[in-house]
Amino acid sequence: MADGRGRGAVPRRGRVGRTAKVAGLGARSGGRWATAKARQVFADAQRTEALDAERELRTAADVVEVLGNMKGALMKIGQMASYLDVGLPETTRTSLAQLQANAPPMSPALAESVVAAELGAPPGELFEQWDPVPIAAASIGQVHRAITADGRACAVKIQYPGVAEAIAADLGSARMIFRALSVLFPGLDPAPIVEELRQRLTEELDYEHEASNQRLFADHYNGHPYISVPEVFDDLSSARVLTAELAVGATFEEVLGWPQDQRNRVAETIYRFSFGSIYRLWAFNGDPHPGNYLFGPDGSVVFLDFGLVKRFTPEETAQFERMLTAMVIDRDIPRFRSEQVAAGLLPADAPFSDDEVEAFFTHFYEFVLTDETRTFTPEYAAAGVRAIFDATGEHAELKKVLNVPPSLVVLQRINLGLISLFAQLGATANWRRIAEELWPFTDRAPSTPMGLEAQPWRQSLQQ
Known part of the structure; x- marks a missing residue:
């Protein structure tokens, strides 16, 4: 019988005593290492603000x-x-x-x-x-x-x-x-x-x-x-x-000073977490506040604060998938419009053409509409805010008839909250290809180095 390190058989006499001594030594060494590690983490988690x-x-x-x-x-x-x-x-x-x-x-x-x-x-x-x-x-x-x-x-x-x-x-x-x-x-x-x-x-x-x-x-x-x-x-x-x-890592403000390739990687991680959670876990952590993340230079992200989480029903997730398929995959605007009506976003008798409906809603899908590399910009993020909250601008009449069903209230933070963060990062990637990895109805093979590294984890979920 091997002792776990490939050294062959252990004599039976005294094996238990020796094993106990080795185990005790390992426990003491491991305990000292764990304690030292814990104290280092404790020291690294410095107070982030002066409190009055x-x-x-x-x-x-x-x-x-x-x-x-x-x-x-x-x-x-x-x-x-x-x-x-x-x-x-x-x-x-x-x-x-x-x-x-x-x-x-x-x-x-x-x-x-x-x-x-x-x-x-x-x-x-x-x-x-x-x-x-x-x-x-x-x-x-x-x-x-x-x-x-x-x-x-x-x-x-x-x-x-x-x-x-x-x-x-x-x-x-x-x-x-x-x-x-x-x-x-x-x-x-x-x-x-x-x-x-x-x-x-x-x-x-x-x-x-x-x-x-x-x-x-x-x-x-x-x-x-x-x-x-x-x-x-x-x-x-x-x-x-x-x-x-207790987690430690760089703050969002620190990340803003990192090289662009590192900022792209942390944005990809947040993107995979947010959209992967919706379509694979049927849940969305609805507070994409920059203070809720801690970052590593390799692109790793620790996600904090799960107080504001929306859990979706299978019917709600299926509705999102149908809207995405109609708008993005099939580019079938009449069918997309019918899904908007079914979801309660748009009245069935809304006096607007399919072209007008497409022109308004396209903005919210724009970053995944085409198979190409795209960069989030402050202008794009600001346009999203205006598209929803500017009552006098373009599509003002259509916005007067829109409604927001409960299932989309928290989800809307993706269109506004995450895009705002990505705009500050100048995040650049082929978001369509990454999204198709995350959407169950496309289930695309990995398209980035991060996707390849996450493939064993992804396969373990399927198993």
């Missing part, structure tokens, strides 16, 4: 005062609408930036009290090492770095106490937020949009639901050479605390 101690939220009452009365809900909606930064007037961008502003951080004592209430003990007892100063404060919570008792570097997201109740109450009157949309789109029924966003925001307040989303994506992409999702630590998570593997 004078603005700290020290009690749950402070949270409600700061984030209640629609302010917390507006922050979330402002973040969800962050793709509008491109192509809007300066005054609008300024207002939007105010909506996206982070909330003040919790004081260390308040954050620790939330952990103790949720997990049954304070951080000092639960973790071997705990950083009382958060990495960053977000709209509904903040993240601390820590090392678990068994030596794993982790990120601990703590929700502000009382914010869930405050925002849930605010969302009861969220319809007022969307009144302006009725001016832009008289044919729009805001009720489904309000309900869809209310459901997604309510889910985002439940960290157990977010953990379920994160596990879904982590399991699906396990083994992928470029896509990674941090592991959730269930024993250190609850409805208001989410603990996961």
Whole structure:
């Protein structure tokens, strides 16, 4: 019997004792290596912003005062609408930036009290090492770095106490937020949009639901050479605390200074993750915020924050496939139009020719319409914003009759959010060929080096 290193048979006498000693040595060596690695990750995950101690939220009452009365809900909606930064007037961008502003951080004592209430003990007892100063404060919570008792570097997201109740109450009157949309789109029924966003925001307040989303994506992409999702630590998570593997990498701002070929690779990874998830996992992580990614120079991306995830039904995914096939594969505009009607986007009696319908919707499929290399530009991203939100420009009359069904509310962030990010990166590729790898109805062979490297993972899914 070989000992696993090709050295032949091991004498029977004393084999168990020797094996135990070797195993113990390996465990101690492996343990020391893992601990050193965890501490290096902990050290590398530096705090990304200076937090103002004078603005700290020290009690749950402070949270409600700061984030209640629609302010917390507006922050979330402002973040969800962050793709509008491109192509809007300066005054609008300024207002939007105010909506996206982070909330003040919790004081260390308040954050620790939330952990103790949720997990049954304070951080000092639960973790071997705990950083009382958060990495960053977000709209509904903040993240601390820590090392678990068994030596794993982790990120601990703590929700502000009382914010869930405050925002849930605010969302009861969220319809007022969307009144302006009725001016832009008289044919729009805001009720489904309000309900869809209310459901997604309510889910985002439940960290157990977010953990379920994160596990879904982590399991699906396990083994992928470029896509990674941090592991959730269930024993250190609850409805208001989410603990996961601590990830490190370059920020989006750093990536903007990288050579173009590296920017192209990270864009391809995000593209594969987003569209592959929709058509292979039937789920979409609907918050393509640049702060939700960490990057490696080889094109690898760590995907963070799975609070805003839309899971699609088989019928909804089939509808997307039929629209894509009609518009992109077959270029059958009458059939595409009938699918738009069936999806609830366009009234059956809309008084517009097929040519007019094609001219308006082509923009949203333009980057996959032709088998050629294309570059995302700021002009293209801005044109997408104008195509939807400019009530006086081209196709203004057609936009007056358009509606947005619930299944497309979050999905629309691909057309606006991802394209905005790709425009900043100047991302260049043959997006049609990559898309045909990801679409189940085309299932094309790999078309890029990244696709070739991911082929074993792709084949494992099929098996």
